[in-house]
Amino acid sequence: MQSRYAAIWFKNLLCDQRAVRMPELKETAFVLAAPRKGRMLITASSVDAEQKRILPGMVLADARAVFPELTVLEDKPGLAEKLLGSIGQWALRFTPIVAVDGADGLLLDITGCAHLWGSEKLYLQDINQRLNQKGYHVRCAIADTPAAAWANSRYGRQKAIIEPAGQAQAISVMPPAALRVEPPVIEKLEKLGFYQLAGLIGMPRSMLRRRFGPQLLLRLDQVLGQAPEPITAIEPDEPYRETLPCLEAIRSGAGIEIAVQKLLEAICQRLSKESKGLRKALLTAHRMDGSSQQIQIGTHAASCSTQHLLKLFVLQVPKLRPDLGFELFELEALMLEDTEQHTQMLFAQSASGDSAEIAELLDTITAKTGQGSVSRYLPDEHYWPERSVKVAGSLQQMPVFKWPTERPRPISLLTTPEKIHVTAPVPDYPPMLFRYLGMIHNVIKADGPERIEQEWWIQAGLHRDYYIIEDHQGARYWIFRLGHYGKDFPEWYLHGFFP
Amino acid sequence: MKQLANKSELVTKLRRDILERQGYHSSTRHRKVEMGLGQIEKSFPNGVFPVGCVHELVSHSSEQAAAASGFMAAVLGKITRPGGMSVWISTARTVFAPGLKCFGVDPDRVIFIDVKNQKDLLWITEQCLKCQALSAVITELKDIGLTESRRLQLAVEQSRVTGLMHRINPSVVSSTAAAARWRITPVASTLCDGMPGVGFFRWHVELLKVRNGEPGSWDIQWMPGHFTQDNAAQPGKEALLKAG
Numbered sequence: 001m002q003s004r005y006a007a008i009w010f011k012n013l014l015c016d017q018r019a020v021r022m023p024e025l026k027e028t029a030f031v032l033a034a035p036r037k038g039r040m041l042i043t044a045s046s047v048d049a050e051q052k053r054i055l056p057g058m059v060l061a062d063a064r065a066v067f068p069e070l071t072v073l074e075d076k077p078g079l080a081e082k083l084l085g086s087i088g089q090w091a092l093r094f095t096p097i098v099a100v101d102g103a104d105g106l107l108l109d110i111t112g113c114a115h116l117w118g119s120e121k122l123y124l125q126d127i128n129q130r131l132n133q134k135g136y137h138v139r140c141a142i143a144d145t146p147a148a149a150w151a152n153s154r155y156g157r158q159k160a161i162i163e164p165a166g167q168a169q170a171i172s173v174m175p176p177a178a179l180r181v182e183p184p185v186i187e188k189l190e191k192l193g194f195y196q197l198a199g200l201i202g203m204p205r206s207m208l209r210r211r212f213g214p215q216l217l218l219r220l221d222q223v224l225g226q227a228p229e230p231i232t233a234i235e236p237d238e239p240y241r242e243t244l245p246c247l248e249a250i251r252s253g254a255g256i257e258i259a260v261q262k263l264l265e266a267i268c269q270r271l272s273k274e275s276k277g278l279r280k281a282l283l284t285a286h287r288m289d290g291s292s293q294q295i296q297i298g299t300h301a302a303s304c305s306t307q308h309l310l311k312l313f314v315l316q317v318p319k320l321r322p323d324l325g326f327e328l329f330e331l332e333a334l335m336l337e338d339t340e341q342h343t344q345m346l347f348a349q350s351a352s353g354d355s356a357e358i359a360e361l362l363d364t365i366t367a368k369t370g371q372g373s374v375s376r377y378l379p380d381e382h383y384w385p386e387r388s389v390k391v392a393g394s395l396q397q398m399p400v401f402k403w404p405t406e407r408p409r410p411i412s413l414l415t416t417p418e419k420i421h422v423t424a425p426v427p428d429y430p431p432m433l434f435r436y437l438g439m440i441h442n443v444i445k446a447d448g449p450e451r452i453e454q455e456w457w458i459q460a461g462l463h464r465d466y467y468i469i470e471d472h473q474g475a476r477y478w479i480f481r482l483g484h485y486g487k488d489f490p491e492w493y494l495h496g497f498f499p
Numbered sequence: 500m501k502q503l504a505n506k507s508e509l510v511t512k513l514r515r516d517i518l519e520r521q522g523y524h525s526s527t528r529h530r531k532v533e534m535g536l537g538q539i540e541k542s543f544p545n546g547v548f549p550v551g552c553v554h555e556l557v558s559h560s561s562e563q564a565a566a567a568s569g570f571m572a573a574v575l576g577k578i579t580r581p582g583g584m585s586v587w588i589s590t591a592r593t594v595f596a597p598g599l600k601c602f603g604v605d606p607d608r609v610i611f612i613d614v615k616n617q618k619d620l621l622w623i624t625e626q627c628l629k630c631q632a633l634s635a636v637i638t639e640l641k642d643i644g645l646t647e648s649r650r651l652q653l654a655v656e657q658s659r660v661t662g663l664m665h666r667i668n669p670s671v672v673s674s675t676a677a678a679a680r681w682r683i684t685p686v687a688s689t690l691c692d693g694m695p696g697v698g699f700f701r702w703h704v705e706l707l708k709v710r711n712g713e714p715g716s717w718d719i720q721w722m723p724g725h726f727t728q729d730n731a732a733q734p735g736k737e738a739l740l741k742a743g
Contacts, residue, residue: 354632365612374610374611398607411569446696
């Protein structure tokens, strides 16, 4: 069978991706820039920027001179490969062999695939249409060889599909750059007057090798189909999903538990082989009447223990309503994490064993009470009391710096400060007495003030002057005055209790 | 006379056996914790602060609750193993994590669990008390019956985790299966020579009920790192009668 290849060229891959992420960027001129040799260089530009002659490789300052309203975004290195990899995974729907081609394209081996779409024209139209819908600007081409498809997608002027054995004629009108040879060779060719490949094809081979090196000949042969060009196909991602069809509809809780156990066993076996653990999983139960129900679990630490995960699901099984019975169960891992290396476990066996036990306990609790009920805090770099702690992301996360101890903090803090009435001498003294919940507290001892300024970059507002107060009964409070004494008297608040 | 001596020996042995059966293992069998509570510890069976059982603290106001939280944090700091984790369960949490640091507790080693209703709270407390990896479990609740508290006590007898049950504004102080019932009231701090400011935290600690021990009341002070006690123990019986 005549082999056929399709090449997809993403003209503005990175910019298109940004525009997909941030729709407000659509149809605006924007560029991605990265520092190179002490100046900002444009690495990618959007379609609208290209129309204004702002092209990759320009210095950002020059581009700004051409078009002052230019939006500039930071370029993340390595994004293109990742993006092409995931688009490649998506493109597996068109052919089983997809390869990433450089930093801006894909190569598809479409031998024996296009007829499923009717014809190559419809096939190409479908690819084009789907990628355009997603927001990518692409040029696609089909030819007998990968090199010819590549050349046609980048430099083809006439038609996207080169008929079988028509590549020699098609590339004859293309510039030397279509051969994918080194820039010095292209330069040399152009200097010698080869503006089109037509002149080059008929030349004696020995002469070409002597003047331009073996690479040019190889490329030429690859375009014409006289030398093979291997492509490295990407491995399809296998989704972490298991299904279990049931012969008879399952209606009982015990039956559902057995089904979940079977699914978990299959998925956990694969996870433990890949030393991965589950953080989130979704069970979909399809009912006989066509409707489906879902239950979801989450864990605090990556886990691939069937027993533990089953326990979490069992807590939620009563939420399912089987009615006539379930006929199909589907388990999908929504979030995975690499599990810790076992060598580490050997050294700190007791500590990590403990934390695994605690993680399992917390998972059980979360499964019962819902997300957000379990929290652990780390110090944050803010003086403002409400912002001085942040929630830890995982059980293993350690504080980046020490908990501050230089200033006393109350043991209990009210979520919203409560207003109190005070009698206080001006300007900077603690109150002599205050009324809280109808009780009058005479202040015997006081410490302060500790001024905490509002962080203007987060929130606008007045500063607080905190005092530690001890009343006649010996109870200790944390109170503050909001703002300065000015035209009107500042307000006082009770914010916490000292032990 | 000799017979009498034998008898008293027998009685002490029997007492020890009873304690053993009630879950109070003699200090040689498990980790001994240096609480530094001085006189207060003498009130407990075997003369040590019992870990691995459930303690109950009762508070009737926010001020008392804060003092009790401080006392619990201090106890937590003493009984937590290095790197050990503990759990603080509540329905309406007011405890402020950075405030724990001055009691020798690393606030990032405490897991806070917020629960919506009492039923879930008790279930979670029991699950936590069964988890041997935890150092201590603190629960803030309003009311608890004898049956529920007995369940918690049974859970800790297996796992040897220390449970601190803090009852805030209880509608009725019913009897529970806890090993001890405490009430902590803040008292005015002392400052030497008219120094300005507020002194170290001082509390009036009342041990209202102790299983197999002597109730009493004391004034203690928390200095960074340890408890200090400045006056001798008052006779416990009167305090107990006064408290009802």
